[in-house]
Amino acid sequence: MNSGYIDGETSAILGDRTLPPGFHHPHASEQARLIAEQGTILRAQVGSGVHGTSVSGQDDRDEMGICLEPPEYVTGIARVPAGVNAETAMVEFEQYQRHTVWDQPGGIANRSGVGDLDVVIYSARKWARLALGGNPTVLLLLFVPANEVVYRNTAGAELTANAHQFVSQLAAGRFLGYLGAQRRAMTGQSGAHTNRPELVAEHGYDTKYAMHALRLGVQGIELLSTGRITLPVPEPEREHLRSIRRGEVALDDVVAAIDDVEQKLVNLKAKSAVPAEPNREWVNAWLHRSYQTYWDGRSSVSSLDD
Structure with a gap:
């Protein structure tokens, strides 16, 4: 995919910068x-x-x-x-x-x-x-x-x-906000929006929003604990997220898992290993x-x- 050279995670990678042509959109001239x-x-x-x-x-x-x-x-x-x-x-x-x-x-x-x-x-x-x-x-x-x-x-x-x-403790509030939005969307709560009604019809909830809600919690906890985010998501969390995405996890179990990471984020918002600012x-x-x-x-x- 890339030309140039790769020497660790912070070297130059001189790949293709070409972007799709403009469109009738305010940010696409x-x-x-x-x-x-x-x-x-x-x-x-x-x-x-x-x-x-x-x-x-x-x-x-x-x-x-x-x-x-x-x-x-x-x-x-x-x-x-x-x-x-x-x-x-x-x-x-x-x-x-x-x-x-x-x-x-x-x-x-x-x-x-x-x-x-x-x-x-x-x-x-x-x-x-x-x-x-x-x-x-x-x-x-x-x-x-x-x-x-x-x-x-x-x-x-x-x-x-x-x-x-x-990286700072400011991220805690933002991760919690994004997690909450995904959580509301996964069950179609009032004021939320889902554009995947087929997932709700098949599984009883939007499995993609559910996966993202839990992923945000997992990654937010890692960031506030270590100052880094590991990509891809490490196992066993990755396969758990994929199983949610496939609709293999009951809604009650998904909600419980999200509740758990959300509470951990709340705790880290009050005290974490990363700088305050x-x-x-x-x-x-x-x-x-x-x-x-x-x-x-x-x-x-x-x-x-x-």
Whole structure:
């Protein structure tokens, strides 16, 4: 999948940065695609495949990445079109988001399935803000093993080598929030949403939401206890999650397991082994250094072209 070289978990992996073409979506203009593609510093698989919880023949591929945008989008007021063929609507560049299933009849309303790619490339500044707040989804990118990394340059390698700078007790509240949302969705509680009614009809609950709720608990406990997330999920937890995904575990047993990890997260929120706050000074310095290096490189290329 990758070209370049792999030497441990924090070396450069110079794979293909190509992104699917733009679409009629506010974060999918061609200009946004070029910014994300050219400025990518890190991109990896982040879905069920990297967790080890995928079920054969049922999953799409989820990827997440980080990019550095040109200076006019950071220090200036430059904007990008709100999707392809957007005549006047402009938005601040925060990410490039694209689902290949949108190309099928039905467009954005379609649900991704087998063989589809869902990819989002965040601005490094937006990604860092989310990660510093303990967002489980974006923090995961720091712990993806090398064999699941699509692209990682020097700036991306430095970032993953310093994953601990982002880890703090703030993550406890975010993991609990995400776990709670997945839990409500798995049983269709009031205010929750499920787009997999076929799972509810067959098993009595949404087995995918149930699996994710328990996975979040397991990974949150590990992060707050050790400062790391092991990917894929270690055994025997991984097979237990897969059995839930397949609908082989009774709802009462699933609820009991989620109750258990939720309580452990509550306890860790009060007292855990990780720092109370992330290292914002390091993150700020990394952002400044990475952007400046990227901009200097762009200036050098422009000078050679003149």
